[in-house]
Amino acid sequence: MENIITSKDNPTVKLYQKLSSSKKERLQYGLFVLEGLRIVGDALREDSGITQLILTQKAHERFSEELLQADLRSTKTIVISNELGNKIASTDATQGVFAMCRIPVQRKVKHIVSSGGKYLVLFGLQDPGNVGMMIRTADALGIDGVIMSGSCDLYSPKVIRSTMGSVFRMKIAIENDADVLFSELDDIGAVTSAAVIDKDAKPVTECTFEGTQAVFIGNEGNGLPADIAQRCTQKVIIPMHGNINSLNAAMAAGILMWELSK
């Protein structure tokens, strides 16, 4: 058994906590954090830039063989006490498996889109759990890429956890300039659809979604800004027979992606 770290002043442990709590620190170091056996395992298997593995004593006994197979043995690893693990964990019942991972070079819209693809644009989304679930669902339904614009930090621990590993599989671009975003979608001939709840919008049941498509989803509480919806080729609505306030942004995005991908 390696040397077991018990001090919260250990530099690696301190860095983990900084990265976990601050977007600024994540940007400065170009690193983000992962927690949990499944997502850390996914990142190791898909060679997704893990720079440091942190295991509690218990996790080291239970999982290190599974995590550190074959050529992955070169991954830098420290073992910390279970108590320290509970301190840095973001969940009550932590598995004690933590990692730091390099933030990939940010891809621009034009790098991930191509003619004929189906894309989801998250415009002004702020709930990390929602954003993670949408990325995860995009992965399930075979959407070709996700574009984030004016939304929460993709590399916050909550977003990463909610993607359940899909963050390592999906093509994701960040473009906060709406002019650039529309221009690059225009370059590939994308039909842009604004998801709204206006009565005069086109019901998605009447849309065909053929060819290159980008669907814009707006903020959880406020929806899409009027000028952004206006710039889209069309406004679309999910016809509902029930209480429209009960459809959350992630579920609305899921239904739209399902219609896109059918």
Added chain:
Amino acid sequence: MENIITSKDNPTVKLYQKLSSSKKERLQYGLFVLEGLRIVGDALREDSGITQLILTQKAHERFSEELLQADLRSTKTIVISNELGNKIASTDATQGVFAMCRIPVQRKVKHIVSSGGKYLVLFGLQDPGNVGMMIRTADALGIDGVIMSGSCDLYSPKVIRSTMGSVFRMKIAIENDADVLFSELDDIGAVTSAAVIDKDAKPVTECTFEGTQAVFIGNEGNGLPADIAQRCTQKVIIPMHGNINSLNAAMAAGILMWELSK
């Protein structure tokens, strides 16, 4: 300003905490708890059996006028200190609005279903956030009722919170006996569809879902038990082009309800 309670030994505060943490206590008292301005407001407006309102001093100043309008002034209310509010809160940034609410008389399947309706059956679901989101989406899409079988406690604070008030609007029945469940669905001539990920199942894109319909969703990790899927009229699958492990149970249920309700 009323008398402000600061002691965690106050009987009402103690009862709130018991109800919050234990299904057994909820069953014994026939009460469950609500937290948050919106859901407590919904419950008050829809006359959903609130027996006790608990407001922090801050919430009392900010929200009591909004909450206690007109004939609702008769609702029993206590005011607690902000510190005590933080102690009993289930979220980090509580609004300080809490209530106890009577658990309605449990309805049987036959009391909520009728010929021609569309129903969702949650079979063995265990994640409270998922269950709440499914009830909320059922409400949005105009599903006629939700049946819970062998699933987590509907009245746990996490399920209640995730429904965002839809628990007060949806018809919900609990039936843990599969024989009774199938027999009562049979009585209304329901076509029962088991949501599975078997390749030989019928793609939902080929289903018409006409007439009386009940769609069975299984456990997050294990899906539906084979014998339950076998007893259904048909097995259905959501065709996916991507990573099938990325579609979570709530999102799968949402897509199926969308197809049911179109």
